[in-house]
Structures are given as structure tokens and as C-alpha cells.
Amino acid sequence: MTETKYGQTESRLSGKMKAAELVDRDINILGVFSRMGIPLRLGDSTIEELCRKYNVDTATFLLVCNIYIQEDYLPSDQELSQIKMNGILSYLRLSHKYYLSSAISSLASMLETLMEPCGESQRKVIRKFYNEYKRELEKHFEYEETNIFPLAEALASGKKLSGDIFDQLEDDHSNIEEKIHDLKSIVTKYLPSECKEEMITVTLLMIHYLENDLERHTAIEDTVLLPMMSKANGE
Amino acid sequence: MENKKSIALIGPSPLVAKGIESILSEMGEFRVEFVLADLSPSSEARIKNTPADIIIVDPMIFGIEERGNARNRFSALSGAPCLALQTNLVDEESLKQYDGVISIYDSPVSIIKKLRKASESDQDLSHSDTEGLSSREKEILVCVAKGMLNKEIADYYNISIYTVITHRKNITRKTGIKTVAGLTVYALLNNLIDINSIE
Secondary structure, three states: OOOOOOEEEEEOOOOEEEHHHHHHHHHHHHHHHHHHHHOOOOOEEHHHHHHHHHHHHHHHHHHHHHHHHOOOOOOHHHHHHHHHHHHHHHHHHHHHHHHHHHHHHHHHHHHHHEEEEEEEHHHHHHHHHHHHHHHHHHHHHHHHHHHHHHHHHHHHHHOOOOHHHOOOHHHHHHHHHHHHHHHHHHHHHHHOOOOHHHHHHHHHHHHHHHHHHHHHHHHHHHHHHHHHHHHHOOO | EEEEEEEEEEOHHHHHHHHHHHOOOHOOOOOEEEEOOOOOOOHHHHHHOOOEEEEEOHHHHHOOOOOHHHHHHHHHHHHEEEEEEEOOOOOHHHHHHOOOOOEEOOOOOHHHHHHHHHHHHHHOOOOOOOOOOHHHHHHHHHHHOOOOOOOHHHHHOOOOHHHHHHHHHHHHHHHHHHHHHHHHHHHHOOOOOOOOHOO
């Protein structure tokens, strides 16, 4: 039994569970469905049934969902041995694509609408901050896709490194996490009085959602991808 | 007991410690809470667990190589202002870290004045986060937003770099904003600086 972020105790998710119940338990999981290629008309199907229907690896799907639902979830060796490097890499690549082509631009236009009633210099300040954040995020994803992911593929197909994999990686998320946290503080506390209430609400909901999603994304890299790479390297 | 400010005194000389204790008890306002001879792990625990309003330390308790960075060790233990008690010749540069310097030749009145000044500047670093930023914090924030380094800010306002760091920690705690870019947005939205001054 593990403690969830809502303070209930519950066992790991099972493939026999209804997919709709899973979404009901944690709305943040919505994005996982679309990134895995499961359309959001869940009906009464179980997770297993949907995975089979849309050709998604059930073990990978359940592992990702467990990480979403339970904070500090640490996958067991057995769980890691059930999933394939390619499966997790393709999920991570699709996530990057989602952030860059969808989430980041949605939030950008929300911020534009939010700041519309304000003065030009105030709009400019927020835009500049956000663009900087966006560039950092792009750079970070690009580093992972050109350095870490190909290395993971090579390791999975039998390559061995002379040293520890951690010697080769510099995967630091801290600044990116601090920036979105700062944006949340600014929108919650310090916007000019001209901003419209309802826009503040929807923008904040989006920032919270994105912040959580990015944290889960990092958790998948730290607790699934890196241990799998390390294991493939025989460490 | 009346509301005297408590002092932690750290120095190797019992004679000097007794002297300070006696001067403060005659003058009122401040009171020596405890005396420690050195900064051993048990002394560190004492400082951490019995928060004093002001720390007075004889820099001679540190070896010559650790003296330059000694103030840092107190910042880790307590947020209280920290004054040096100069009993011997110590290099000027290492005294600059402290929030004041008391000499063994100071008159009782001037000792009290120095303690008062240190404890007032501490109130400037207000620990309540229900209030907005203090005027000194706003000044520091503007410097940060303009891209100044801690050392430059310390020199500009003639305060120790540790005081700058404490101000910055308080600014982040109060605003919930950690990055320089975020603090710049805060400063601009609150009209503390003009957008042209950072571009």
C-alpha cells in the first residue's frame, strides 16, 4: 500500500480498472491518454481493453499512470523489467511535442488575453519572461532528444559505456521548474488590477496543470528512463 | 522578567565574557543569555536551539584560514545579527563580514549603541511575511532586477554580503519568486523600476 498525494492509501493501479474511473481519480491523467494515442471516448472499457485496442503497452501505460497518481512513486525493478526502452522513449518524445506545439502556445495566448487590458510595458514584461521560459524549455528538450534519448537507444541495443551513465548526463530541470513556479506566484499575487478575474482563473488552472504535468514528466525521466539506462549499461 | 534582548556570546576569554555580562546587566536593555568558549558541534546546537536576538563572537575562536568565511557559519545556525568582538588584531577584511564590530576598548555606551544599531537593522529584515517588502528590500530588489551581483549590492549600500543574501532570501520568501527574471517582472509590475532601465 502506498500513500497517494491525496492522502488515501491504495495499491498500484490494475489493468482491470475502468479507464473512466482512472480519469475520475486524477484529472491530470487526461494528457497521458492522448499522448499514448488512446482517444478520450473511454466508455466502459477497462485500461487493458483500451490498451489492446489502440496497441499501447499496458505495463508502460500503468507505470506512467502510477507516477501521475502517487507522488514520489518509485517503480520496482520488476515493473521496470516489464517495459521497453522504445515505449518509454516514444512517450517522452510525444510529451515534448505536446508541450512545445500545444501547451506552451495555449498558455502564451492565455497570457496575452489576460494582459490585454494592461499597459504596453506591462504586457511586454510578461511576454519577455514567458518567451525566456519557452526558450529554456526548448533548449532543455532538445538536449534530451539529441543526447540522452539516442544514448538510451544505443544502450538498449547492447552498447556499453566505459563509465557510469551519470558521468555523461547533465539533466538539470531546476531552473525550468523555478520559472513556472515564479509565473504562478506572479499571476496569483501581482497582476495589475486591470486584469479580468475569469482570465486569471483559467490561466492559473492552466499553469497549475502544466506545472504538475512537467513535474510528472521529470519524475518519469528520473525514476524510469535513467534507471533503465543504468541497468542496460550493466551498472 | 522585563523584555531584554538576549545575546549569545562566543569567545574563549572568561574575563572578557564576565566583563561584557556585567556591563550589559548594568546598562539594561540587553542581557547575555549564554556564553560559549568555541564553535564546537555542541555549541552550534546550542545556538540553533536557543535563538538569541544578537550573536557576539570573538573572531579569535576561528583559525586564520577559516576566519575569512566565519560569518557564514552563523548564518546557517541563526538569522540573528552577528557582531565581532575584537580582542586582538584581526584583519580588516574579515571584520567586514559582521554586522558591527565591538572593541574591548569601547565604552559601555558605545557598546550599547552598536548593539542597538545591529538589532534595528535586523528589524529592517522583518521576518513577518504577511507584510509587503520593506523599503530596504525594495531597494535591493531593484538592484537585483537591474542585474547587479550580491557583492556589487553590498558595496553600493555599504552592508555585508551576508545581509544582502538575507534580504534576498526574505524577498523570495515574501513574494514566492525565486528567479532573477521573475523578480524583474515583479519589480516592473509594481513600478519599482522602468522597463527602459533594464534593456
